[in-house]
Amino acid sequence: MKILIAGANGQVGSEFSQLNLDQNIELILCGKDTLDITDKRLTEQLFEHHRPDIVINCAAYTAVDLAEKEPERAFLINETGCENLAIACVKYDVHLIHLSTDYVFDGTKSLPYESNDIPNPINVYGQSKLAGEQKIIHLLSRYTILRVSWVFGQYGNNFVKTMLRLAENNTHLEIINDQLGGPTAANDIAMICVNIAQNSDRFTGILHFSGTPFVSWAQFAEAIFRTAHIEGAIKSVPSVVPIKSIDYKSSTNRPKNSTLKTSISLSHFKIINWQKSMLKIVKLLN
């Protein structure tokens, strides 16, 4: 089985080459330099050349704050890019696995979001990601949209790496405690994507996948500091000063409730505890 990864140099995309894969799986790893998903002609040429069985789209515009200032670029990558991939998938009869986000929701629900809840994004990034989902749903009959939240891992920029860096020079840190979510390890997401690829007929439509337990950013930071200190990755544990979103430097709206209920069809995969994955990442980065 040939699996083509778009966005192979991002946080999630970089994890595929680290997985222990069955021998019958051939990965075609495409970074932005080889597959720019905003280029429709190039996208189709790559499909023609490689003839993949499955495409996993990890390519995205993910700069949430910057998206407010450059919405055209966010929509070009997150909407038009998805459309180009979907058109190529129709032409070459390929199942598309596409990563999406908790930010398609407004965060006002009191329970974890389920995949049939109605999206209502409150920032440009979320709107552009929802627009991408809608293109896929409109054009394709064989697709999986996998919504994930609060991604962290050894590659790219993420909250775990930022906290480890800030812990070096700060005795206390102000961290938001009125946003709740499920931190989710990038390598767990890559592993789930490959499982979906191997059984694509069983995993169609929109699915949710989240690490547990749900925490606030402040609780997540405290757990990172405790773990990193025990592992010797930081010298001392900064004290976490909980603050409200409204007092944070960013003016971008973010959902208060980012929790995703992992879909029943994915629940036979081991429930993913982010604390174990975070420990692994802290050890790897140490």
Ligand SMILES: NC(=O)c1ccc[n+]([C@@H]2O[C@H](COP(=O)([O-])OP(=O)(O)OC[C@H]3O[C@@H](n4cnc5c(N)ncnc54)[C@H](OP(=O)(O)O)[C@@H]3O)[C@@H](O)[C@H]2O)c1
């Ligand atoms: N990060 C999170 O916390 C989070 C949370 C929920 C959902 N998600 C979703 O999960 C998926 C993966 O996220 P991630 O954290 O791995 O993102 P990431 O680290 O930002 O990776 C995205 C990759 O896409 C590439 N890219 C940008 N424009 C492209 C284009 N036109 N063609 C091809 N590639 C392009 C980027 O390259 P450059 O960096 O060179 O531009 C980058 O390598 C995304 O769909 C994201 O929306 C992420």
